[in-house]
Amino acid sequence: MTFQAQVNQEFVIDGVSYRMAEHPAAPGIPYGQEGRQAIVYQLLASSPTSGEGQRGHTDRRALKVFKPRYRLPALAGLADRLAAFAVLPGLAVCRRTVLIPQQHTAPLRQHPDLTYAVLMPWIEGPTWMEILVEKRELTPEQSLALAASLAEILCAMEQRSIAHCDLSGPNIMLPALAQSPTPDPQFPVALVDVEQLYAPGLERPEALPGGSPGYVYRTAPGGLWGARADRFAGAVLIAEMLGWCDKRVRDAAWGESYFNPDEMPLETGPASQDAERLRLRLSVLRPAAKQDAGWARDSQRYHLLVTVLRERWGQGVAGLFERAWNAETLADCATFGEWLVTLPEGGPGTTTKKRGGDGLSYELVLANGEVLALPQREVIIGRRDPEHLAEPDINIEHKAVSRPHCRIFPGSDGRLYIEDLKSMNGTMLNNRRIAPGKPFPLAPGDQIMLGFKVRLTIRLTTATDQGK
Amino acid sequence: MATSRTPALVIYLLDVSASMARPLGGKRRIDVVVEALGAALRQMVFRSTKGGSLLPRYRIALFAYSDHVYDLLDGIKTVDHVAHLGVPELSPMHATETAKAFACAEKLLQAELPNLWPCPAPLVCHMTDGTYNGADPEPIARRIMGMSVPDGNVLVENIFISDSILPQPITDPMRWPGILPGDRLTNEYARKLRAMSSPLPESYRAVMLENNYHLAPKALMLLPGISPELVAMGFQMSAATPAH
Numbered sequence: 001m002t003f004q005a006q007v008n009q010e011f012v013i014d015g016v017s018y019r020m021a022e023h024p025a026a027p028g029i030p031y032g033q034e035g036r037q038a039i040v041y042q043l044l045a046s047s048p049t050s051g052e053g054q055r056g057h058t059d060r061r062a063l064k065v066f067k068p069r070y071r072l073p074a075l076a077g078l079a080d081r082l083a084a085f086a087v088l089p090g091l092a093v094c095r096r097t098v099l100i101p102q103q104h105t106a107p108l109r110q111h112p113d114l115t116y117a118v119l120m121p122w123i124e125g126p127t128w129m130e131i132l133v134e135k136r137e138l139t140p141e142q143s144l145a146l147a148a149s150l151a152e153i154l155c156a157m158e159q160r161s162i163a164h165c166d167l168s169g170p171n172i173m174l175p176a177l178a179q180s181p182t183p184d185p186q187f188p189v190a191l192v193d194v195e196q197l198y199a200p201g202l203e204r205p206e207a208l209p210g211g212s213p214g215y216v217y218r219t220a221p222g223g224l225w226g227a228r229a230d231r232f233a234g235a236v237l238i239a240e241m242l243g244w245c246d247k248r249v250r251d252a253a254w255g256e257s258y259f260n261p262d263e264m265p266l267e268t269g270p271a272s273q274d275a276e277r278l279r280l281r282l283s284v285l286r287p288a289a290k291q292d293a294g295w296a297r298d299s300q301r302y303h304l305l306v307t308v309l310r311e312r313w314g315q316g317v318a319g320l321f322e323r324a325w326n327a328e329t330l331a332d333c334a335t336f337g338e339w340l341v342t343l344p345e346g347g348p349g350t351t352t353k354k355r356g357g358d359g360l361s362y363e364l365v366l367a368n369g370e371v372l373a374l375p376q377r378e379v380i381i382g383r384r385d386p387e388h389l390a391e392p393d394i395n396i397e398h399k400a401v402s403r404p405h406c407r408i409f410p411g412s413d414g415r416l417y418i419e420d421l422k423s424m425n426g427t428m429l430n431n432r433r434i435a436p437g438k439p440f441p442l443a444p445g446d447q448i449m450l451g452f453k454v455r456l457t458i459r460l461t462t463a464t465d466q467g468k
Numbered sequence: 469m470a471t472s473r474t475p476a477l478v479i480y481l482l483d484v485s486a487s488m489a490r491p492l493g494g495k496r497r498i499d500v501v502v503e504a505l506g507a508a509l510r511q512m513v514f515r516s517t518k519g520g521s522l523l524p525r526y527r528i529a530l531f532a533y534s535d536h537v538y539d540l541l542d543g544i545k546t547v548d549h550v551a552h553l554g555v556p557e558l559s560p561m562h563a564t565e566t567a568k569a570f571a572c573a574e575k576l577l578q579a580e581l582p583n584l585w586p587c588p589a590p591l592v593c594h595m596t597d598g599t600y601n602g603a604d605p606e607p608i609a610r611r612i613m614g615m616s617v618p619d620g621n622v623l624v625e626n627i628f629i630s631d632s633i634l635p636q637p638i639t640d641p642m643r644w645p646g647i648l649p650g651d652r653l654t655n656e657y658a659r660k661l662r663a664m665s666s667p668l669p670e671s672y673r674a675v676m677l678e679n680n681y682h683l684a685p686k687a688l689m690l691l692p693g694i695s696p697e698l699v700a701m702g703f704q705m706s707a708a709t710p711a712h
Contacts, residue, residue, distance in 0.1 A: 026551035068680035255473025
């Protein structure tokens, strides 16, 4: 029998006690999610631990338990090599502990199926797939911020000849959209399921995933493993994110991916393993696909997405996606560096969110429509105190506002944070009161209320906005 | 592939005749079945969970039958709904009117099939511990196996709780190759159930292999429930529709 986890089941790993979390939507069932190779469970630390968990909250970890076929000793060596990549943005899951017989004898004697299981950070936030399935609305600022963050991650990876090799909606986590605040800063986007990562010196996995439906060429069912492996799937994901702020795109989405897996293009060029075989397959598949009743309708998704990208983000961005979609090989797709420099830029001098040396600027929109640019430093918001001649950076003359009320400041991770300065009437972030004295990350579109009375909105300014 | 856009339909037909109160591996047979069904549900929940969401990748119908057929979920429910309800309690009752249960499944499939065009082939998972009373279920089961969607024919799986099916004991369920079309069966009703069982699709077999079972190509979806492990294996097979 394979590992049968129970809710609240206890484990002691490296001296720390953990218990199995309960599924948020299935009472009595452990919080587990099954992927191709493993089931990832959420563990709750019984005592505070150091590291990347949520200090001040229950510390959460992910325990990845591999299916017997994928429970390989090489996972231990792979973890050592992946550790070097944990410093890159969005690759926190590369920092991991593998349960090996030499060091974890006691828990493995108790649960042999945990051999070579991986203990790693729990990444907060929804997956990109959840956003798609729930058709969750994004503001243009959120769309751009997510796409730019993903492009930044993939750009940093390609500069080191690293590729994820199974990019898809469920493998992209979005800490930027986490409902519960994450006091420990996390990059806005994170990649998970990194066991098939390509990097110079890494061995080709024994079992290579066949790619994920909706993000892979139909002619690459055996999977891709190489430095360029992410270029097509990454282009589709970036385009999905950029288009998602448009209702037409959300309405047209197929389901767990924007595109129906059957409408994905075919990689046909000579860079493929066997060009002649693919040419023959192509001659069979193309007519069949065109005869498919869904083909004409589904191909409209591509044209709609290109139209929306062009309308909202410019021909340059739309052109990169067209190039990927029509590429004969992965080598013809744009690099992620090209994506980064083509995505809209922010204005000079007001950058609070750095992106590869370039920036976007944040603005604070007051209830009366007044727009205040946020400088790249701490900003105190409050009501002027005439007795003590104390002047906040942003003065709001309203009796519900304390003097001082809150501060907004850039964190070391490049994100904006808000902290209530023990105000009399409190500070609400997206209709939830934030604890005083603790920083909470801000995202474009966030609504801030000072004392339930004064509304502020965080807005991200782009080159597109400034051109209007 | 089971997705929230193309969910897999699984229809369970569970025998709750009086004999289900008899023991199997130290428990009542019916309790072994409830436990195995819970494990299958858990497997579907894990396959349907992405981030904090439980996606409706599986649709489930649950019929218990004895003299009558009882629709335990009041129609078809998505996996997120069933997970919230939990596995219902089952109590042993009277006779084994198997044909009535298959007739309910057939009626349900006739209504559902037009809407299942892009979905995985539906699966009917029948669990019983003895021969039927009343009408012969085989003609209905074969009609069900003749129904199809573009993905393939409707699948019928049988889990037969009995000690007298195979001439040799199964010493290690994990290494067992399954029942193949030409294998000798020592029980007449087992032979009938074999005629009512679909070949195991390769995609299901791949999922079972990943979980360390060693079912052979062309194995049938017929499981001898001679131990709780094999009953669990049978229910695990019912939830093995591939998902990403």
